[in-house]
Amino acid sequence: MDDTSPPSANRRVPPQSLRALFVPRAWLLYWSLGAGFVVGLVITVLHDDLLPAQYELDALKIWSIARGDRPKFSDGSFTPVAMVYRALGMGDAPLAAALFGYLAATAVIVFAALRFGRHGLTPALAIYTLGAFALAGIYLGQYSKDVFVLPVIALLLLPRRALWDAAPIAAMLAYALWFRDYWAIVAAGYCAYRLITIPQVRVRYLLALGSIAAVCVSAAIFAVIGYAPNHYRTSVQGGLEANTLIVPLDPLPQPWGGLLDVFANYWLILVPLTLPFLAGVLYTAALAGLAFMRFTPLVAAGSYRHWPVVRTLEGVLLRRSLALLLAFAVVQALFEPDYGSVLRHLTPLLPLGLVAARAMRQAPAAEWGLRTWSWSVPPARTAP
Secondary structure (H helix, E strand, C coil), X not given: CCCCCCHHHHCCCCCCCHHHHHCCHHHHHHHHHHHHHHHHHHHHHCHHXXXXXXXXXXXXHHHHHHCCCCCCCCCCCHHHHHHHHHHCCCCCCHHHHHHHHHHHHHHHHHXXXXXXXXXXXXXXXXXXXXXXXXXXXXXXXXXCCHHHHHHHHHHHCCCCCHHHHHHHHHHHHHHHHHCCCCHHHHHHHHHHHHHCCHHHCCXXXXXXXXXXHHHHHHHHHHHHCCCCCCHHHHHHHCCCCCCCECCCCCCCCCCHHHHHHHHHHHHXXXXXXXXXXXXXXXXXXXXXXXXXXXXHHHHHCCCHXXXXXCCCHHHHXXXXXXXXXXXXXXXXXXXXXXXXXXXXXXXXXXXXXHHHHHHHHHCCECCCCCCCCCCCCCCCCCCC
């Protein structure tokens, strides 16, 4: 060999790792989307054969109304949902309704997965994507109220201009008006979290703020309506036989016992410590995935430098996603009687976890000293 050749010519090129050879990052996204779609579709089509009857209790109620029966249920939101299915021509077509819900969920998951391009998906997020499809098949591949939350999620992924923030808020209020009135509280919480400059607030303060908000809302319910602070979830628990009940913690007289129960419920939903002792592997794995969805971007927030610039697409979508996830946690602390309901109602929000985690990974970090004070950007600081 010529001695004048550059030193790099004598270096041995290391072989590609197996992961780089067989799972290139550009294709990892496509594989997770393709495999996840097939898994979710199988669950949707074979729902009756694969899952216990308890997964279809709400669907059967909606179907009974949509096909012409008018039984009276304690939850009045079943009727408007059933009327929508009837208007769409699926009042007595369970398979069509199942495919409608699953394909709508698929569209939102794919939209969220491709929002930042093809690259940057890790194996952990690929597994999370597979889980999102599977849960969509379980909970949205049937007659479901939660299918109509999907337009809210899609609108959150619109362009980063401030005008587009009004679109998901309007969709939340419309959903509250027609289907579930507690989504008005979700909309208010979303607006509050969007006004807060999230990176300025440490993770522990951000989570504590949610628990305080849940207690304040429950106290307002007691003061205005006269119901116990935890009335809305304990009144439902009496008619449930699920082994995933979140046991009320109210050893004190009302309203103090109810306030304590709401506070504890908030943290048990975020960190489901009791679930492994109550339910099987499915619920435990699913709730572990939801904890991953919530805490991956929040833990990263502990390092302030890693937050994407607010004016970028990643920065805006990250803040929108976290605002809704945190606002929804407050509402679930007030209303959710068991972990099954927690999982069911969070399923349409799963694409937001994918968006938030990818935004934290691949967005350029904000640089110190380049920012000035505003409602969206923290005050400028000099590098230490």
